[in-house]
Amino acid sequence: MATGTPDLPSPQIDTSKAHPARVYDWLLGGKDNYPVDEAVGRKLPPEAHHAARQNRAFMNRAAAWLASRGLDQFLDVGTGIPTEPNLHQIVQRAVPTAKIVYTDNDPIVLRHAEALLVSHPDGVTDYIEADVRRPAQILEHAREILDFGRPVVLSLIALMHFIPDDEVAHGIVRELRAALPSGSYLVLSHAASDLYPELAEQVTAEYAKGGIRLGFRTRAGVAHFFDGLELVEPGLVTATEWFKQSPAPRPEGSGIYAGVARVP
Helix, strand or coil: CECCCCCCCCCCCCCCCCCHHHHHHHHCCCCCCCHHHHHHHHHCCHHHHHHHHHHHHHHHHHHHHHHHCCCCEEEEECCCCCCCCCHHHHHHHHCCCCEEEEEECCHHHHHCHHHHCCCCCCCEEEEEECCCCCHHHHHHHHCCCCCCCCCCEEEEECCHHHCCCHHHHHHHHHHHHHCCCCCCEEEEEEEECCCCHHHHHHHHHHHHHCCCCCCCECHHHHHHHHCCCEECCCCCEEHHHCCCCCCCCCCCCCCEEEEEEECC
């Protein structure tokens, strides 16, 4: 079952300014971006391509593991442009009746919402165009689809480093987390400022030239998002070190922190 807003008039897309979702799409080899996004991407070091791939792979593994444990409600904030397999495809393979609510603030994602809404017949997918800086709006809509009386997985993949102010970023996550009942999970990945400092500075500078502010954080800064939650093994690690259902392959360097934690 699909719900959401794909039948709205075509959204107005500003092609004069780069957007994080479209730069990310370019880094992943996608086609749903514009010259202004490509211009930012081309100035980034090769490691940025690796980070995008590693981040996506972490999301796939985390979603698959949670679905294998029976989690059937997901709120994915900062969805990005559809890239198969999408979260609902991963989750509904294991739990066909799962419900997924997607959220992003880029109008181009709304234009592609139909791809996100192709749910398993027994499940539900939904999409809302909203900004993470307005968590109350996101939660109000999500409650129309998801039952917050049961566990919900909150997915914040490579999103919070686009909120450079620490107090604002942590406040947003606290508000979203506060709505989650016991047994819910937070899945979060975040660019690191302390693993490869020179690369982090280079990436931050190039994004800034494209009008996109970044707030990469240290491990302690990322760990703060998980305060009061129960990190599951292997804890807060790099994206390429987070494995649950199979042994980790030969270690690959990563500038992305990643973790999954349970709401007690």
